[in-house]
Amino acid sequence: MIQVEQHGSVTVIRMARALLGRPLYWTAAYWLDGLLIDTGPACTAHELVRVLEKAPVQQIAITHAHEDHIGGLVAVLTRYPDARVYASRQSLPLIENPELIGMQLYRQAIWGKPQAYSGARSLDEIEDIIRTPQFTLRAIETPGHSRDHVSYFEPAYRWLFCGDAFIGGRDIAWAPEFDMFAIVSSLRTLATLRPERLFPGSGTVRRTPLPDLLGKITSLIQLAEKVQKLDAAGRSTAEIVMMLFGGEPGIHRWTFGHFSAANLVEACRVYNDLTASAQRPPRDTDWTGGWHDDLPDPPSRRSTDPDDLRR
Helix, strand or coil: CEEEEEECCEEEEEECCEECCEECCCEEEEEECCEEECCCCHHHHHHHHHHHHHCCCCEEECCCCCHHHHCCHHHHHHHCCCCEEEECCCCHHHHHCHHHHCCCHHHHHHHCCCCCCCCCEEHHHHCCEEECCCCEEEEEECCCCCCCCEEEEECCCCEEEEECCCCCCCCCCECCCCCHHHHHHHHHHHHHCCCCEEEECCCCCECCCHHHHHHHHHHHHHHHHHHHHHHHCCCCHHHHHHHHHCCCCHHHHHCCCCCEHHHHHHHHHHHHHHHCCCCCCCCCCCCHHHHHHHCCCCCCCCCCCHHHHCC
16 A cells, blocks of 8 residues: 655655555655655555656665665665665664564564665765755664664755654554663754654654654653652552553554563663653753753744745
8 A cells, every 4th residue: 555645845655554455554755856765665665666657766765774664675776776775884784684673473464574685875975964956964863763763854944854763642552672762862853953844754744843843752751750650659560551551552462562561661761760860950841851942943044845836
């Protein structure tokens, strides 16, 4: 299943395996000016190539080497063999040998297994800057969802392609490898950029994303504080899961425990341990912890998307 939307100069390509005509889980690739950001899962690779028949690809940028973001890479390169592929240095071994990703069976069933590719280049070689004829994107390290995660920011238009560094909605279950301290830190980094359009891994584009970024930071820190209080009261993990989430959600069953509320509780504990010695900022701001002063003033001028001008 595939959906295509146009947001100015950016083509949004949403992909998912369908079950009874309904998508199981959306993931997105983005095309702009010859650059493809991520390639979706293997299960929709041929559909993605058909979409790209009228959108030539000269460069490919990977946010992180999970199977739903690199699965279509080899298929796209078969169609566009001269395209240059860039990824973080930590992503390269996973792209070259996808077995290192460690996909559980449910992940293989939903997204398929990526094919190995050995020609990707490190972003270090281009000093973290990807240029197209019209745009310049800066790669920014945003670990937490995965250790190798990067986002791409176009400063003239304030576009942010954030992969899975930001995932919308209320957090109720995490994988054990998710790092809350790194996720919150990465979200703060993204918030300081004051993006005017957010292009996340789900394909749900946000036109005023700063409140979403700040709200996510707030909700995660508040959740960690709740866990800290319940731990201090001597509650067990099972009791905390029941009190905060009403028990384990459905995703716990169909991922065979890989995603769970208990993992999220444990991530909160690790976060609390890391921040326990840090001085708490005063609570006199409109969002968690007084970090508001770290954010720059908004730009005095806003560039206009050249494709919007043509519409």
